[in-house]
Amino acid sequence: MDNSRRQIPSPLPDAPDQHPLQKKPEYTEDYQKLYNSLILQNAEISVLNEELIAQQDELRLQYQQLAQAEYEIRKREEQLRFITRQVPATLWVVDRNLNYLLSEGKGLSLIGLTPGEVVGQNLHDFFHSHEGNHPAIDAHIRALHGEEVSFEYDHNGVIFQTSLTPMTGPDQIINGVIGIAYDITEQVKAAERIRFERERAHQYLNVAEVMILAFDRHGTITLVNRRGCEFLGLSHNEIIGKNWFDQFLPPSEWALTRQFFHEFSQGWYGDCSRFQGEIMICDGSPRFISWFMHAIRSPSGKCIGILASGKDITRERQLEDEKTAAVRQIEKNIAKLAVLNDQIRNPLSIILTLASMSDDVEFAEKISEQVAKIDSIVNDLDHRWMESDKVLEFLRKHHNFNTASLADKGHQ
Numbered sequence: 001m002d003n004s005r006r007q008i009p010s011p012l013p014d015a016p017d018q019h020p021l022q023k024k025p026e027y028t029e030d031y032q033k034l035y036n037s038l039i040l041q042n043a044e045i046s047v048l049n050e051e052l053i054a055q056q057d058e059l060r061l062q063y064q065q066l067a068q069a070e071y072e073i074r075k076r077e078e079q080l081r082f083i084t085r086q087v088p089a090t091l092w093v094v095d096r097n098l099n100y101l102l103s104e105g106k107g108l109s110l111i112g113l114t115p116g117e118v119v120g121q122n123l124h125d126f127f128h129s130h131e132g133n134h135p136a137i138d139a140h141i142r143a144l145h146g147e148e149v150s151f152e153y154d155h156n157g158v159i160f161q162t163s164l165t166p167m168t169g170p171d172q173i174i175n176g177v178i179g180i181a182y183d184i185t186e187q188v189k190a191a192e193r194i195r196f197e198r199e200r201a202h203q204y205l206n207v208a209e210v211m212i213l214a215f216d217r218h219g220t221i222t223l224v225n226r227r228g229c230e231f232l233g234l235s236h237n238e239i240i241g242k243n244w245f246d247q248f249l250p251p252s253e254w255a256l257t258r259q260f261f262h263e264f265s266q267g268w269y270g271d272c273s274r275f276q277g278e279i280m281i282c283d284g285s286p287r288f289i290s291w292f293m294h295a296i297r298s299p300s301g302k303c304i305g306i307l308a309s310g311k312d313i314t315r316e317r318q319l320e321d322e323k324t325a326a327v328r329q330i331e332k333n334i335a336k337l338a339v340l341n342d343q344i345r346n347p348l349s350i351i352l353t354l355a356s357m358s359d360d361v362e363f364a365e366k367i368s369e370q371v372a373k374i375d376s377i378v379n380d381l382d383h384r385w386m387e388s389d390k391v392l393e394f395l396r397k398h399h400n401f402n403t404a405s406l407a408d409k410g411h412q
Contacts, residue, residue, distance in 0.1 A: 090160070090181040093167065098123035098140060101176065107183055110158045139164055143177040152184070159185045211289070211310040214296065217265050219244040219258075222305065231312065233282035248279045250286065264293060265303045271295045276313075288314045344378050 090107030094100055100118045108115060118126055127134045139149045143164040153160045160181035167176040205212050205225035211232075214223035224232075224239045232239060232248065245254055260275055275291040289310040296305035348371050355367035 088183070090179075092118075092179045093176055094123055094140060094179070095176045096144060096174070098137070100126075107160070107181060110183055111155050136162075140177050140179075144174060146174060152188075153181070157185070158183060159188050208309070211312075212308070213244070213310070214305055214307045215244055215261075216305045217261070217303065219246075219261060223307075228310075231281065231287075248281075250278060250280055253277050253279070261306070264295065264306065267295075267303065269293075271297075286314075287312055288317045344374065348374055348378075 088106050090105040090111075091102070092100060092104070093102040099122050100120060102116075103113070103118050104115045108117070123137055123140060127136055135151065136153055139151055139162070143149050143166050146166050148166070149162075149164040151162055153162050161184045162179065162181040165178045166174045167178045169175050202225075205223075206227075208225060209227055211228040212223070212225040213221055213228055216222055221239055221242050221244055224236060229236055229239060242248075245258060249257055257275075257277055263269065264273055271294060273293045275293060276288065277291070278286050278288050280286055290313045291308050291310045294307045295303045296307055298304050352368060352371045355364040355371070
């Protein structure tokens, strides 16, 4: 027990014996009551003292606990501050008056600030605007009204993706705004470069004088250039999203073209291949197209579509068919001429024999003269036949003139 505790006094001793010659005094009743009252009060004080000591011990323990809690809070605050200063972003908190309560994060260095530098300052001072019309200030005011706000902000060439969240207290009343901003300058620049390259690629596509289209693996059109729109007779919006098989192929081409798409997407022909087939333009007229196909692959190497350039070879095909028909006719004429020569010579021999048997010498001589002329003509036809056959063989060898029509060639 603490030394400060007071001891309960002992009862007063009986009055000492007086001198035998003196008379013994008598204690009064009031004196005894007062004495007992003092003893009782002293006991109460002792109890109170005990309670006070216990309360002091409890307060001391609570103080120690509070000190430990404050230490833990400060420690966690330091840890949190350390973490927030390592975050590659900017974190801040403002109160309802738009005064900074916190500013942390590595992103502060991008705008020439250090952690905590703007604490105590007002948002208007930071943005040099006291009119309340700065976009960032307007966004904070919206957040103070309960709205979660997201926007991009350019600070002297550094572009931030900013998010604002209302900050509420235990009473759920909004008492400030929490903000976080990430530097997205490089992402924005990369997106601009991609957009520029895409626009330039579209310009290249539109300059091309051949039809260029892109399809996904199911034949849905995802890209078409200017020449493609002109050739098909439809606008860009009328083509994009349409299915190539359903919209632009005659039924006779469906099976073969779908099979080619499937085989090509499976890598049967490598990354590039050629294909010929018939299509229908918007007015329903057929066109024969020679395609050059290139696989579009994902980063993993999977074929996700096809890029195709198509050249209209309808007229060339017609000319080839006409040339083939002409060659066929020449062959027939040559074969018929060879037979015709024999058919002429045989009757001439008979005529000449009959003429020699005639008694009319003059008539026989005239017949012989005419037969000789006809034979000369037939000999000339023989010579022409041999020359024609050589010409035909030359055309077959050097100009790819075949007796089979291009229509019989099918798809390459």
